[in-house]
Amino acid sequence: MTRNRIRVLEATVANQIAAGEVVERPASVLKELLENSLDAGAQHLRIHLEEGGLSLLAVEDDGIGIPAEELPLALERHATSKLRCAEDLQRIASFGFRGEALPAIASVARLRIQSRPAEAGAAVQIEVEGGRVLSSQVCPRAPGTTVEVRDLFFNVPARRKFLRSPTTELGRMQKVLRQTALAHFAVGFELIQGSRILAHYAPAASEAAQDARVGEILGTDFLANSLRFAEEDGELRIRGWLGLPTYNRPRADEQHFFVNGRPVRDSALSHALRAAYADVLYQDRHPVAVLYLSMPPHWVDVNVHPAKTELRFADSRRIHDFLRHAIRSVIAHEAKPSRPLAGATAVPDGQAVASRGPGANAGMALGGESNAAQWRLSGSSAASTLAEQAGRYWEQVVAPADASNSDARTKTAVPTDQEQMEVTAPPLGYAIGQVHQRFIVAVNAQGLILVDQHAAHERILYERLKARRPDERSQTLLLPQVLSLTATDVTRLDERAAWLEAAGFQWTVTGPQHIHIQAGPADIPSAQYPELFQSYLTTSFAEFRDSDAFLAERACKMAIKTNHPLSLAEMNALLRQLEACPRYSQCNHGRPTVVEMQLAELDRLFLRGR
Numbered sequence: 001m002t003r004n005r006i007r008v009l010e011a012t013v014a015n016q017i018a019a020g021e022v023v024e025r026p027a028s029v030l031k032e033l034l035e036n037s038l039d040a041g042a043q044h045l046r047i048h049l050e051e052g053g054l055s056l057l058a059v060e061d062d063g064i065g066i067p068a069e070e071l072p073l074a075l076e077r078h079a080t081s082k083l084r085c086a087e088d089l090q091r092i093a094s095f096g097f098r099g100e101a102l103p104a105i106a107s108v109a110r111l112r113i114q115s116r117p118a119e120a121g122a123a124v125q126i127e128v129e130g131g132r133v134l135s136s137q138v139c140p141r142a143p144g145t146t147v148e149v150r151d152l153f154f155n156v157p158a159r160r161k162f163l164r165s166p167t168t169e170l171g172r173m174q175k176v177l178r179q180t181a182l183a184h185f186a187v188g189f190e191l192i193q194g195s196r197i198l199a200h201y202a203p204a205a206s207e208a209a210q211d212a213r214v215g216e217i218l219g220t221d222f223l224a225n226s227l228r229f230a231e232e233d234g235e236l237r238i239r240g241w242l243g244l245p246t247y248n249r250p251r252a253d254e255q256h257f258f259v260n261g262r263p264v265r266d267s268a269l270s271h272a273l274r275a276a277y278a279d280v281l282y283q284d285r286h287p288v289a290v291l292y293l294s295m296p297p298h299w300v301d302v303n304v305h306p307a308k309t310e311l312r313f314a315d316s317r318r319i320h321d322f323l324r325h326a327i328r329s330v331i332a333h334e335a336k337p338s339r340p341l342a343g344a345t346a347v348p349d350g351q352a353v354a355s356r357g358p359g360a361n362a363g364m365a366l367g368g369e370s371n372a373a374q375w376r377l378s379g380s381s382a383a384s385t386l387a388e389q390a391g392r393y394w395e396q397v398v399a400p401a402d403a404s405n406s407d408a409r410t411k412t413a414v415p416t417d418q419e420q421m422e423v424t425a426p427p428l429g430y431a432i433g434q435v436h437q438r439f440i441v442a443v444n445a446q447g448l449i450l451v452d453q454h455a456a457h458e459r460i461l462y463e464r465l466k467a468r469r470p471d472e473r474s475q476t477l478l479l480p481q482v483l484s485l486t487a488t489d490v491t492r493l494d495e496r497a498a499w500l501e502a503a504g505f506q507w508t509v510t511g512p513q514h515i516h517i518q519a520g521p522a523d524i525p526s527a528q529y530p531e532l533f534q535s536y537l538t539t540s541f542a543e544f545r546d547s548d549a550f551l552a553e554r555a556c557k558m559a560i561k562t563n564h565p566l567s568l569a570e571m572n573a574l575l576r577q578l579e580a581c582p583r584y585s586q587c588n589h590g591r592p593t594v595v596e597m598q599l600a601e602l603d604r605l606f607l608r609g610r
Contacts, residue, residue: 022104023104023105030057030177032105036147051142053149055554064117065120075106075126110130111404112127113126114140184261185205213259217292227330231326238292238293240292243289245282245331246585248282248287248588254288260293272319279462279548293319300314370574374563427444429449439453439567440574440575446596448597450594454561456575457574485515487513506519520533
């Protein structure tokens with residue numbers, strides 16, 4: 001075998017190798033150029049494209065510019081103005097810092113750079129082709145910098161053939177621009193292809209302008225169904241927009257994380273967001289969010305990957321827990337009824353009310369009178385009081401006081417503002433009826449409230465189950481129940497012990513394949529314990545990710561179902577208990593529990609006031 005000698009690579013070859021890490025496609029070129037412009041303090045950036053950036057990608061900015069004597073250095077590897085020593089990496093605040101992007105791009109494209117500082121009389125232009133400098137000359141230009149990249153990968157055919165169509169590459173660049181526009185509200189951006197303006201984001205200094213930019217990028221529906229918030233814990237701060245649980249997506253493709261102004265992808269942040277929404281999201285849906293984390297630069301290492309989209313936190317657990325707690329708190333305290341969305345897709349009827357997962361037949365349906373008593377307000381006097389309150393509210397707001405008296409009818413039907421203020425009602429109002437033994441209809445001071453009785457009861461039961469101490473979840477049996485297990489069940493018993501204990505089961509192993517059930521869930525008839533215990537052992541492992549998911553499924557099985565008739569007192573008891581729950585606007589699976597139709601919306605439906 002012939003032994004090759006070790007040699008130092010030529011600069012052009014080294015740059016092309018570096019380009020393989022930094023420059024993947026036009027979108028990655030755009031990202032690097034935008035970061036350079038932002039580091040230069042640019043306030044307005046204009047992007048010109050031809051053929052989706054394949055033949056031309058140019059970025060113009062009004063930043064501080066590069067002096068003529070330093071411009072050639074900008075095309076040298078590891079030449080940068082953004083750090084001087086290794087310690088600077090611990091407190092880096094700029095978006096670029098390696099000094100690799102421009103030389104890497106220049107090695108695989110035809111590049112022209114023009115730059116002028118404000119104090120210079122003219123700009124300097126340098127042209128490079130495949131890493132070779134072709135010319136350097138003075139040219140006219142306003143203060144700032146323009147970088148033109150033509151014919152990307154013209155000298156690396158193997159890389160160019162992996163690029164997609166101009167339309168696909170354009171879509172990827174638009175995504176980069178949207179991310180950058182979300183990260184930098186104070187900067188204006190314009191995207192032009194040929195002679196067509198594809199995007200224009202004006203600088204957004206005020207909160208209203210920032211809301212408008214978020215709505216332009218994520219859609220006005222998101223803006224109407226989101227919560228703007230800010231939380232802090234010492235030097236750790238978070239702000240942004242959180243989509244309501246009912247506004248979600250089938251993929252996690254609209255979750256935008258920014259750390260110290262830098263768009264990032266991080267599994268800890270994604271997990272914290274998902275965990276915060278865990279018991280208010282429907283099935284496998286994903287939340288929508290725009291989140292900005294701020295922390296001291298030395299808390300985060302951005303020198304992990306050449307693309308600088310991945311990072312490493314010094315204390316990942318603290319940041320994860322802070323993010324999860326902050327988001328969970330916002331969702332819990334900002335609970336509000338869902339509003340009807342134009343073009344909303346209904347949940348299939350079977351999913352809306354049917355049981356999923358283990359114990360579908362073993363769980364308590366709460367369909368009988370004795371079961372319904374478990375969630376009624378205790379005592380007949382409380383139920384009677386609720387009925388009286390609801391009756392008074394009906395008389396004051398809903399129905400005329402004296403049907404035979406037209407003056408009384410007019411006065412009650414159209415009360416003055418002062419009279420309306422004197423009539424107080426809880427947030428979910430008072431029940432006035434039931435629709436198809438599935439939905440509760442209530443009236444409050446704002447209009448009409450519709451409540452899914454199964455979803456509402458599910459949320460109430462779930463919060464109760466979570467709040468119980470372990471000893472409150474169980475009822476001890478006078479005589480243990482014997483249960484025979486298969487070999488597979490015995491193995492699963494160890495894996496799922498925490499789930500079973502969380503549900504209230506207690507047992508002892510009496511043989512290789514036998515157990516004695518000594519206690520079970522307090523709200524389940526003991527005769528159903530063996531079947532329920534067995535169903536939890538045989539259900540797919542993926543059904544429950546943790547004990548909370550286990551309790552959520554239990555609540556779903558226990559909640560009242562469709563076709564369960566309720567009295568007015570029972571409906572009002574359910575409404576009052578629901579109001580006391582955090583995140584009461586969604587059930588454990590993320591479906592809406594409450595939909596509100598304000599009086600103005602009802603007027604529009606009936607064309608009143610036209």
